[in-house]
Amino acid sequence: MTATTIVPEARSASATLRRNFWRGVWRVMKRKPSRMLGVVIMAGFAFMGIFGPMLYPDRLPRDTNALYAAPSWAHPFGTDFEGTDVLALVVTGSRYVLLTGLVTAVITVVLGAGIGLFAGFRRGRWDSVLMRITDMKLTIPGLPLLLVLSTIWKFTSAIEMGLVLGLLGWGGVARAVRSQTLSLRERGFVEAARGLGLSTTHIIGRELLPSMAPYIAMNMLIAVTGAVYAQVGLFFLGVLPFEANNWGVMLNLAVFGGGALTTTAALPYLLAPLLAILLLTLGIVLVVDAMDEIFNPRLREE
Amino acid sequence: MSVTDQRAPGVRISDLSVVYRTQAGELPAVRGVDLELMPGTITGVVGESGSGKSTLALSMLNAVQPPGRISSGSVEIDGLGDVVALRGDDLRKTRGRHVGYVFQAAQNSLNPLKTIGKQLLDLGRSHDVDDLPGLVKEARSLLDRMGLDGARVLDSYQHELSGGMRQRVGIMLALVLNAHVVVLDEPTTALDMITQATILRIIREVHEERGLTTLVITHDLGVVAEIADRLAVMYGGRLVEQGPTREVLGAPRHPYTRGLLQAIPRLVGDIDEARALPGRPPTLSTVPPDGCVFRERCAVRMDVCETGEPPVLTIGPRVVACHAAGDGESQKETVTTGPTRGEEQA
Amino acid sequence: MTLIGVPGRSGGIAVVRRLAGHLARGLVMILVVTTISFLIIRNIPGDPMAAKYEKLVEQGMSPEAAQQAVNVLYGFMPTGSMWQQYLDYMKGLAHFDLGQSLTVPGTGVGTVLMSAAKWTLIPVLAGTLLSFLVGIILGVYAAIKRQGKLGDLLAISGSLLHGVPQYVLALLLGAIFTTLIPILPAGGTADIMFEPGLNAGYIGSLIQHATLPVVTYALASYGGWILAMKSSVVTVLGDDFILAAELRGMKRSIIFRYIARNAILPLFTILALSLGMLFGGAIFIERIFNYPGLGLMLIDSITGRDYALMGGAFLLITVAIIIANIAADLLYTVIDPRVRSGGEAA
Numbered sequence: 001m002t003a004t005t006i007v008p009e010a011r012s013a014s015a016t017l018r019r020n021f022w023r024g025v026w027r028v029m030k031r032k033p034s035r036m037l038g039v040v041i042m043a044g045f046a047f048m049g050i051f052g053p054m055l056y057p058d059r060l061p062r063d064t065n066a067l068y069a070a071p072s073w074a075h076p077f078g079t080d081f082e083g084t085d086v087l088a089l090v091v092t093g094s095r096y097v098l099l100t101g102l103v104t105a106v107i108t109v110v111l112g113a114g115i116g117l118f119a120g121f122r123r124g125r126w127d128s129v130l131m132r133i134t135d136m137k138l139t140i141p142g143l144p145l146l147l148v149l150s151t152i153w154k155f156t157s158a159i160e161m162g163l164v165l166g167l168l169g170w171g172g173v174a175r176a177v178r179s180q181t182l183s184l185r186e187r188g189f190v191e192a193a194r195g196l197g198l199s200t201t202h203i204i205g206r207e208l209l210p211s212m213a214p215y216i217a218m219n220m221l222i223a224v225t226g227a228v229y230a231q232v233g234l235f236f237l238g239v240l241p242f243e244a245n246n247w248g249v250m251l252n253l254a255v256f257g258g259g260a261l262t263t264t265a266a267l268p269y270l271l272a273p274l275l276a277i278l279l280l281t282l283g284i285v286l287v288v289d290a291m292d293e294i295f296n297p298r299l300r301e302e
Numbered sequence: 303m304s305v306t307d308q309r310a311p312g313v314r315i316s317d318l319s320v321v322y323r324t325q326a327g328e329l330p331a332v333r334g335v336d337l338e339l340m341p342g343t344i345t346g347v348v349g350e351s352g353s354g355k356s357t358l359a360l361s362m363l364n365a366v367q368p369p370g371r372i373s374s375g376s377v378e379i380d381g382l383g384d385v386v387a388l389r390g391d392d393l394r395k396t397r398g399r400h401v402g403y404v405f406q407a408a409q410n411s412l413n414p415l416k417t418i419g420k421q422l423l424d425l426g427r428s429h430d431v432d433d434l435p436g437l438v439k440e441a442r443s444l445l446d447r448m449g450l451d452g453a454r455v456l457d458s459y460q461h462e463l464s465g466g467m468r469q470r471v472g473i474m475l476a477l478v479l480n481a482h483v484v485v486l487d488e489p490t491t492a493l494d495m496i497t498q499a500t501i502l503r504i505i506r507e508v509h510e511e512r513g514l515t516t517l518v519i520t521h522d523l524g525v526v527a528e529i530a531d532r533l534a535v536m537y538g539g540r541l542v543e544q545g546p547t548r549e550v551l552g553a554p555r556h557p558y559t560r561g562l563l564q565a566i567p568r569l570v571g572d573i574d575e576a577r578a579l580p581g582r583p584p585t586l587s588t589v590p591p592d593g594c595v596f597r598e599r600c601a602v603r604m605d606v607c608e609t610g611e612p613p614v615l616t617i618g619p620r621v622v623a624c625h626a627a628g629d630g631e632s633q634k635e636t637v638t639t640g641p642t643r644g645e646e647q648a
Numbered sequence: 649m650t651l652i653g654v655p656g657r658s659g660g661i662a663v664v665r666r667l668a669g670h671l672a673r674g675l676v677m678i679l680v681v682t683t684i685s686f687l688i689i690r691n692i693p694g695d696p697m698a699a700k701y702e703k704l705v706e707q708g709m710s711p712e713a714a715q716q717a718v719n720v721l722y723g724f725m726p727t728g729s730m731w732q733q734y735l736d737y738m739k740g741l742a743h744f745d746l747g748q749s750l751t752v753p754g755t756g757v758g759t760v761l762m763s764a765a766k767w768t769l770i771p772v773l774a775g776t777l778l779s780f781l782v783g784i785i786l787g788v789y790a791a792i793k794r795q796g797k798l799g800d801l802l803a804i805s806g807s808l809l810h811g812v813p814q815y816v817l818a819l820l821l822g823a824i825f826t827t828l829i830p831i832l833p834a835g836g837t838a839d840i841m842f843e844p845g846l847n848a849g850y851i852g853s854l855i856q857h858a859t860l861p862v863v864t865y866a867l868a869s870y871g872g873w874i875l876a877m878k879s880s881v882v883t884v885l886g887d888d889f890i891l892a893a894e895l896r897g898m899k900r901s902i903i904f905r906y907i908a909r910n911a912i913l914p915l916f917t918i919l920a921l922s923l924g925m926l927f928g929g930a931i932f933i934e935r936i937f938n939y940p941g942l943g944l945m946l947i948d949s950i951t952g953r954d955y956a957l958m959g960g961a962f963l964l965i966t967v968a969i970i971i972a973n974i975a976a977d978l979l980y981t982v983i984d985p986r987v988r989s990g991g992e993a994a
Contacts, residue, residue, distance in 0.1 A: 034804075136677055139973060143931055144946060144965050145684070148958060151950055152688055229813035236815060237935055239950050251819065255936065261822045261834045270823060277816055285807045365895055398897030411892035413906050414986060415913070428899040459985045475896060 029290060038286025045280055049098035052091040060084045060092065071268050078268035080253065086272045093246050094276070096158045097228055103162025104169060104227030105220045111166065112173025113216055117204060119174070120181025121190075131178065138171040146230065150239045155231075165227045173219045180212050218291040221284050228280065232273070247273040310482055310513045311380035313339035313362070318375030318386075320357050320366050322586055329586045331357045331370060333539045336614075336621075339483075339532075341380070344509055344516040346530030346547065348523055348562070350583040354539040359487045359519045363397050364388055379483055399429050402476025404469070406488040411472055412460040418471055419456035422478065429479055437478065444474045448504050466497035470504065477512065484509075487519045502528050523562060527551055535559050538584045538595030542612075545620030555622040558596050594625065602626040663981055670977060674970035681966045685959035686737050690730065692955065720748050746963070747956030757960040761942065765964065767837060768930050768941030771858055775865025776922065783870045784912060787877020791911075794882065803878060810871030815932035818864045822936060825860065833857050835938030861933050869922050876918050880911040909983070916980045919972075 029035050062082050071078045077086035119130040145168065155161040184190065193203045209216075234240055235248025238256065242249050250273045258266025320332040332354040339345045349355040360366050362377055364385045377385040382400055385393075397403070405411035413421055419438065426437045442452030448470040455463065455471060463471065469489060476484055489505060490498040506529050509516050518530060526533050526547060533551070534544035535558065543556040554560045561579040581599040589595055597607040604625055612623040704714035719736075740747065746757035786802055793799035809817070826834040833839070837857050842850040884890065884907050893903050931943030938944070942961055949957035981987050 132673075136673065136680070139969055140677060140681065141962075141965050141969055144962050147931070147946060147950055148684065148688055148962050151955075151958070152692055225811060229816075233813060233815055233932060237931065237947055239947065251815075255819065255822075261819075261826050261936070264827055267823060267827060270819060274816055274819055278812065281811045282808065285804070285811045289804070289807060360895075363895055365891075367891065394897045394899070396897070397895055403892075403895040405888060405892050405895075410888050413889050413893070413910070415909055415984065416906075417985075424898060424902045425896055428897055428902055461986050472892075 032290075035286050035290040038283045038290065041279060041283030042287060045094065045098060045283065048091055049094045053095050056088050056092050060088050077272035080250070080258075080269050086250075086269050089250055090247065090272050090276050093250070093273070097232065097247055099158040100162040100165065100231050101224040101227040103159050104165040105223040107163065107166025108169045108173055108223040108227075109216055109220045112170035112219070113177045113209075113212075115170065116174040116177025117181055117208065120178040120185070121200075121204065121208075123182075127178070131175070134171045134174050137168075138175070142168055143230070143233070146234060147237070147239055150234065154241055155234070156241070161231050162227065165230055166223075169223060169226060173216070173223070176219060177212065177216065180215060181208060184208060184211060214291050218288055221288055221291075225281060225284050228277065232277065247276060310342040310515045311382070312341040313380070313483060313515055313517075314376075314378045315339075315358075315361075316376050316378070318358070318361055318377065319373045320354070320361055320370055321373045323369040323371075324586065326587060328373070330373075330589070331539050331586060332361065335375070335536075335541050337534055337541060337544065339515050339517055341515055342513060343531040344506070344518060344529050345532045345534060346518045346520060346526030347534045347536055348520060348526055349536035350521060352583050352585050353536040355519045355521075355536045356487055358536065359403075359485050359517065361386075362483070362485050362517065363401050363403055364393055365397065365403075395429060398425065398476075398481065399479045400481055400483060402479075402481035402484040404472045404476045404484065404486040404489055406491055410460060410468075412468065414460050417457055417459055418463075422456065422475070425475060425479070431479070441474055441478045444477060445470065447508070448473065449500070464497075465493050466501060469493065469497075469501055473504065473508065477508065477514075482513065483515050483517075485517045485519070488521070489518060490520070490522070490525055498525075505529060523551070523566060535562070538589045540595055540623065541621075542596065542624065543620070543622045545622075549620060555617070555620070555627045556596075556624050557600050557602050557626065561599070561601070596624075663978075666977060666981070666987075667974070670970075670974045674967075674974070677966060677970060678963065681963055682738065682741055682959070683734075685962055686734055689955045689959060690733065741963075746960040749957045750952065750954040757957050760957060761945065761960050761964050764940055764942050764945045764961075767939055768934070768943060769968075771861045771939070771941070772865055772930060774858075775862045776869060776919075778862070779866040779868075779870035780873055780919070782866070783873025784877045784908075784915070787874040788881050788908065788911070790874060790878040791881035791885065794878070802874060806871040806874035806878070808871065809867055810875055812868075812871075813932075814864060814868040815936060817867050818860070818933050818936045821860055821864055821867075832860055837940060857937075857939075861937050861939050864933050864937075865930075872918065872922060873915070876915050877911060880914055881907060884911045913980070913984055916976050916983075919976045919979075 029039070062084050075085045075087065077090070080086055080089065115130055115134070119127040146164070149164070153164070155164065190203055190207070193207050198207075232246075232248040232251070235242075235246050236251040236255075238252045240248075242252075251270060254266045254270035255261055258269055315335055315337040318332060318335045318337075319330060321328040321330050335358060337345070337347075347355050347358060357366060357370065361372055362385065364372065364377070366372055372386055375386065379385060379400065382396060385396060385401070388396055412418065416424075419441075422438065422441050423434060426434050431437050438456065442456060445452035445455050450467060450470055455467065460468065473486075473489075486505065490501050493501060502525065505516070505518070508514070518525065520526060530547045532544065533547040535542050535550070535556065537558050543550060543554065543559050550559065551563065554563055558579075561577075564577050565579055579599055584590070584595065584598070590597070592611075593609050594600070594607040594612045597603050600607065606625050610625065612625050614621060614623045615627055701714050701718045704717055705711055709717065744758060746761070749755050749757050749760045752760050783806075787806075790799045790802035790806070794803070822834065825832045833856060835857075838844070838850055838853040839857075842853050844850055887910070890903060890907060893906060898906075930941055931946060933939065934941045934944040935947055942965060946958060946961040946965070949955070949961060
């Protein structure tokens with residue numbers, strides 16, 4: 001094949017990709033209803049994070065006559081050690097959790113995609129230096145590092161927490177985006193666009209990014225779960241200041257205060273935030289599964 | 303067990319059709335192919351990518367990969383019967399022992415984690431060879447015969463061999479169990495010119511020494527011209543023309559064959575004389591279901607080509623399927639109707 | 649052109665070079681981690697080091713003696729420039745002097761860590777091994793049955809287990825097996841009624857107490873293995889050499905071995921990363937099941953303001969990950985001949 005036949009192909013490729021993308025999304029979604037469920041769950045959590053806290057007063061009411069109350073109509077998940085409704089705690093606590101997740105995901109994806117694109121696009125020395133750093137970051141144990149950092153940094157705001165988690169978490173995305181960039185380069189995408197006299201920004205913004213968009217979106221979702229787990233875990237371990245309506249603190253108090261692993265009284269208090277985390281995971285896994293199929297045609301084989 | 307004087311088997315492919323299951327239903331990749339491989343000859347099948355030639359090659363071993371399947375027809379091999387009807391262990395033992403298959407050189411047809419020798423032993427065990435040392439000896443002598451250091455190659459991993467060496471290993475593995483029908487799929491693609499020439503010479507020599515019936519699949523007319531006794535041209539899943547190589551190349555009757563020949567740039571003469579065929583070869587979904595598959599790109603297209611299946615004309619040793627080929631000098635030749643439909647219009 | 653020769657085998661040199669690279673990277677990582685520890689110990693709000701020093705002086709110790717005592721505790725003098733402190737700290741580490749533990753007074757941090765390490769290492773390795781075996785077997789199955797319901801179910805269960813953080817699994821398992829159906833102990837390494845040693849009661853109790861941690865480790869990493877193995881097998885199934893083996897009539901059992909070995913290969917790099925992740929997960933699991941390993945030690949050192957111990961635990965976990973990386977790489981070298989000869993990895 002000569003150069004003249006490659007060029008129009010590459011040009012139309014990204015446009016076709018975009019057009020086919022939404023059609024493909026719809027088809028993949030339709031094929032398995034569970035994927036729709038995933039989208040619904042995620043929309044539900046977004047709603048909870050944005051509007052949930054508005055439904056409750058700033059200071060949640062306490063019912064001192066019902067400490068560790070069993071689940072009932074008034075308290076679907078019972079009450080905690082001071083008689084506060086557990087469901088209310090979960091709902092009001094969701095904003096911090098989800099906001100952190102969002103901030104982390106944005107930072108992870110922007111940094112990861114930026115560094116990955118740069119390394120894959122420039123190749124050569126920049127590439128090897130950046131990838132060395134990435135590798136190193138990937139091998140430094142993240143959670144112990146966070147714990148150690150928590151001795152001097154208290155993560156009081158969700159944004160602050162998201163920032164730290166994002167700065168620690170971009171390694172995987174950078175690696176993945178880099179290898180995607182390299183493989184697109186190999187397919188002659190970039191050279192063809194160069195041949196057409198397109199600028200680097202155009203090539204990256206219009207040709208490379210769109211074809212990687214579903215992949216990056218997928219990684220963004222995975223980053224959200226990672227951030228949720230990490231922060232809930234940090235609060236659960238009890239190395240950070242307590243705040244009653246935080247999922248991680250709830251878990252901590254249920255296990256180490258309420259003895260949920262030895263008596264059944266505090267069990268609903270323990271299960272409510274766990275259930276929330278599991279549901280969020282399920283939603284994200286289902287959506288990622290769908291995206292995986294959209295992105296990776298190899299798994300699509302009829 | 304080196305050179306046997308056992309007569310090479312003949313192979314008759316009749317009315318072979320292969321379909322692929324897609325979202326748009328089952329689409330034909332090979333349609334109504336009739337082809338006879340004469341005992342002891344080399345037959346070359348030429349076609350562009352997507353013409354169904356590789357599918358045809360896999361059909362020889364009843365190994366069309368899902369979502370494809372052989373929907374009709376038979377592949378009769380002397381002494382074996384219809385390969386299409388074989389199932390299970392009988393089919394497996396036919397592959398390798400009776401029909402050898404050599405992969406495209408560019409593809410990695412060897413397990414990257416095992417030495418060639420170990421894979422040879424796996425092959426022997428698969429086919430219940432009792433005399434494994436004998437098998438190794440045979441393999442070594444075959445490799446030596448092809449100009450390699452057999453002992454050393456058997457001790458090597460795939461990544462330690464060059465493309466030409468891998469291809470010879472592929473030929474060795476296809477022949478070491480004493481198969482007498484050999485299918486070579488693009489045997490020289492992705493090799494440099496000198497290696498290409500060597501491999502072709504080896505194929506020709508080994509073919510003669512061992513008394514084989516050989517099918518070579520290629521997109522390169524040059525390869526066929528060099529080694530094939532007979533030539534079959536495929537387009538859009540159909541055999542459009544076949545006959546003795548010299549005759550077909552010397553006086554092509556199908557417009558597609560003529561187009562292919564004109565597209566070859568000559569070493570001597572004006573480069574502008576080489577004219578590429580206009581348009582693109584059809585894909586599975588764009589092959590027209592009725593009429594002539596080549597009409598979109600044909601220079602001598604007629605109205606009848608839209609609807610009528612081209613008649614299959616047998617002219618001496620040659621066969622051509624074209625509405626236009628029947629005109630002119632050869633009205634006296636026998637005219638047989640197309641195998642799938644009878645709406646032939648003369 | 650026939651005997652180009654087998655490319656040289658510089659196996660040994662390549663391995664040494666890779667090992668040297670790993671060690672160099674490991675050293676840099678250790679440097680980074682210890683520097684972080686140093687900076688944190690020195691910059692902790694409330695300056696515990698100065699507080700300790702002042703307390704000792706208040707108790708009537710001479711300033712010099714108090715300085716020495718604090719030096720023993722933290723590895724560097726409370727007075728002096730930051731660079732001097734840093735160099736002292738690093739010098740101490742180079743002599744494997746990690747300072748003194750506060751929580752276990754009079755004991756070196758190294759000794760405390762070593763006694764904790766076994767409670768992390770053995771359950772983590774047992775859990776990893778268990779999940780690796782089960783995960784890859786089910787992963788192959790999920791790949792082969794990927795069109796069916798069962799394959800879907802395996803993949804989804806894998807994604808869920810892979811997605812759920814270890815502490816959620818640990819808490820759920822704990823809630824089920826220690827609270828709802830109290831058949832397993834909620835914490836500790838063994839019942840205190842048994843005399844530690846080689847007696848049946850103690851060992852039984854050890855196993856009973858280790859069950860929940862090990863099962864949690866296994867479940868947490870099982871999802872990752874099944875997913876990785878599935879996609880790896882799907883990739884290998886599409887490789888040419890599998891089709892080639894089929895066309896040579898290889899036995900199914902042999903082809904299965906080809907697939908398995910090639911598919912497992914890339915998983916060894918994941919093994920290294922997953923061991924690292926498990927050490928992180930150990931923090932949660934040990935905290936939840938009150939299991940006295942390195943993770944619990946790290947948390948206790950942070951809540952107990954035992955900063956020398958904290959730095960030591962962080963360092964040891966990092967070193968463990970570096971060692972896991974090197975071990976995985978060596979394993980990789982043993983089973984992949986391409987890496988062995990310095991060529992490209994799969």
